[in-house]
Amino acid sequence: MLKTRVARHVKLDQNSRQCYQRSSGKGWPRDFKSPRAGVRACTDMKANVDIIIAGGGLGGLFAAICLVQQGMNVTVLERTKEYKPLGGPIQLASNGMGVAHAISDELAKNIRAASRPFWSTKSGIRDGITSEWMFTFDAITQIPCEDSLPFSICIDRSDLQSVLLEELNRVSTDREVVRMGTAVSRYFESDKGVEVFLENGETLSCDILIGADGIWSTVRSQMFDEVSSTVNDRFAIASYTGFKLYSGLPISNSSDYFDLGYSAFIGPDHYFVVCPDRFGRVQWYAFVKALPRTPTSTPSKKTLTNTFKDWAPEVRNLIAATDEGGIIQRDLLDRTPSIRKSWAKGNVVLLGDSCHATMPNIGQGTGLAFEDGYMLAQMLSKLNSRSEISEILQRFYRRRIVRTAVVQGLGRLNSEAIKLLTPLLPVRPVVDFILSPLLPAVFYLQFKYCYSFCPFRMDVHESRRYAEEMKSRHMVETLNALTRVNDSL
Numbered sequence: 070m071l072k073t074r075v076a077r078h079v080k081l082d083q084n085s086r087q088c089y090q091r092s093s094g095k096g097w098p099r100d101f102k103s104p105r106a107g108v109r110a111c112t113d114m115k116a117n118v119d120i121i122i123a124g125g126g127l128g129g130l131f132a133a134i135c136l137v138q139q140g141m142n143v144t145v146l147e148r149t150k151e152y153k154p155l156g157g158p159i160q161l162a163s164n165g166m167g168v169a170h171a172i173s174d175e176l177a178k179n180i181r182a183a184s185r186p187f188w189s190t191k192s193g194i195r196d197g198i199t200s201e202w203m204f205t206f207d208a209i210t211q212i213p214c215e216d217s218l219p220f221s222i223c224i225d226r227s228d229l230q231s232v233l234l235e236e237l238n239r240v241s242t243d244r245e246v247v248r249m250g251t252a253v254s255r256y257f258e259s260d261k262g263v264e265v266f267l268e269n270g271e272t273l274s275c276d277i278l279i280g281a282d283g284i285w286s287t288v289r290s291q292m293f294d295e296v297s298s299t300v301n302d303r304f305a306i307a308s309y310t311g312f313k314l315y316s317g318l319p320i321s322n323s324s325d326y327f328d329l330g331y332s333a334f335i336g337p338d339h340y341f342v343v344c345p346d347r348f349g350r351v352q353w354y355a356f357v358k359a360l361p362r363t364p365t366s367t368p369s370k371k372t373l374t375n376t377f378k379d380w381a382p383e384v385r386n387l388i389a390a391t392d393e394g395g396i397i398q399r400d401l402l403d404r405t406p407s408i409r410k411s412w413a414k415g416n417v418v419l420l421g422d423s424c425h426a427t428m429p430n431i432g433q434g435t436g437l438a439f440e441d442g443y444m445l446a447q448m449l450s451k452l453n454s455r456s457e458i459s460e461i462l463q464r465f466y467r468r469r470i471v472r473t474a475v476v477q478g479l480g481r482l483n484s485e486a487i488k489l490l491t492p493l494l495p496v497r498p499v500v501d502f503i504l505s506p507l508l509p510a511v512f513y514l515q516f517k518y519c520y521s522f523c524p525f526r527m528d529v530h531e532s533r534r535y536a537e538e539m540k541s542r543h544m545v546e547t548l549n550a551l552t553r554v555n556d557s558l
């Protein structure tokens with residue numbers, strides 16, 4: 070069996086370059102080390118700390134950037150052999166964008182270059198049958214203006230992954246940090262650190278193991294002594310939300326393409342979320358109420374056409390525009406907040422979906438994972454000796470658990486509220502009468518809380534300028550893409 074200490078690759082002068090990567094101190098958040106402070110810190114303990122991150126998803130890559138920036142020696146192990154350009158758009162909310170800005174102007178610029186903004190678009194809840202708007206989420210753009218935050222954006226998951234990889238390569242110029250096709254199978258902790266056993270038979274050792282390996286985390290399974298996630302019964306590990314999730318990403322020529330942020334059509338039993346992507350594509354998610362363990366229904370398109378046959382034309386047209394092969398079907402699961410079990414044990418810690426998988430309807434999973442990486446790197450930057458590691462990791466858990474639990478709870482609450490609301494829809498005036506004065510305040514407070522972790526402030530004029538740039542580029546590239554599609558017909 071091969072046993073390797075993760076190579077210490079970061080030389081002192083290299084560290085200095087990494088920590089100096091931001092050209093000016095302007096805009097550095099209050100609690101973030103200035104580049105100069107970073108150089109001082111890099112000459113100490115941190116350059117000798119070896120960190121392995123299991124999982125090179127959005128959370129693992131972002132954490133790697135933050136830790137490398139702090140001068141630590143990081144290796145990311147990713148199970149998949151190559152990153153594929155798959156996955157539709159996700160919302161990176163103001164808090165996630167703010168954290169990206171806080172660590173690197175270059176990263177934020179590259180994210181914007183691959184995104185479309187929520188600024189000057191309309192988002193909210195619509196009647197699933199009549200398609201009338203019931204409530205709008207003005208807070209998405211109102212709060213960033215009030216609190217000087219960057220606007221939320223919409224970006225393809227694979228584009229975001231590419232931008233993060235590019236940034237990781239930029240900050241760690243002397244070697245490849247990410248090892249693809251390398252899966253962690255288990256770990257062993259001793260006084261000397263953590264031994265990480267890989268599925269290919271290799272063993273690596275490090276000072277800290279971070280489990281960023283998603284909702285079916287191998288690292289968490291061992292830490293929490295769960296049944297293995299390879300066992301077929303995934304319902305024992307995560308909680309079923311009461312919905313099967315179908316999704317598609319067709320091209321759509323809808324008239325409100327540039328004006329829509331996202332809309333949730335709610336109707337009897339189910340809801341249907343529509344979110345314009347780029348290049349004329351529209352991401353839709355059908356949340357179909359189903360009992361746990363309801364078998365997969367194929368063909369999906371026929372099932373959905375039937376389920377939504379009396380719904381608004383916007384819903385029916387999107388299902389009709391999607392090929393059977395383009396429809397993805399899964400059980401929608403999240404996890405209950407881990408209040409009693411810490412995400413840290415000894416020198417092993419979890420982040421992202423591995424410890425707080427969140428309902429997608431709140432658009433916060435990635436933002437929370439970014440916040441984790443940012444805060445963990447901040448806290449580890451204060452490390453003076455190896456003996457402090459486990460205490461810092463416990464403190465990290467204590468600082469993150471309340472916020473992540475609240476956001477997880479809000480995601481679930483939204484979903485449960487929709488379940489309660491839909492049977493009342495036939496008496497719309499009653500729903501409007503009861504909820505109209507209430508919901509704007511509820512949504513405002515919800516967005517306010519979600520956006521409240523933002524270590525970066527941006528002048529509102531600058532935010533608007535960036536958003537306008539994104540919007541103009543989005544319009545040009547979409548019109549070009551639609552012309553190409555029409556020409557090819």
Ligand SMILES: Cc1cc2nc3c(=O)[nH]c(=O)nc-3n(C[C@H](O)[C@H](O)[C@H](O)COP(=O)(O)OP(=O)(O)OC[C@H]3O[C@@H](n4cnc5c(N)ncnc54)[C@H](O)[C@@H]3O)c2cc1C
Nearest residue numbers: 124126127128148160252253282283421422429433434435
């Ligand atoms: C349908 C849907 C829509 C969503 N929409 C949004 C949205 O709009 N906004 C938002 O913020 N969030 C959204 N989310 C949530 C978001 O996708 C996640 O919160 C985010 O991707 C979490 O990142 P992660 O790195 O923790 O986990 P993941 O992205 O799951 O990454 C885990 C990585 O670990 C790797 N891995 C697994 N096991 C091992 C192992 N043993 N060894 C090595 N590598 C391993 C996997 O291959 C994977 O690359 C959505 C989620 C879903 C399902």
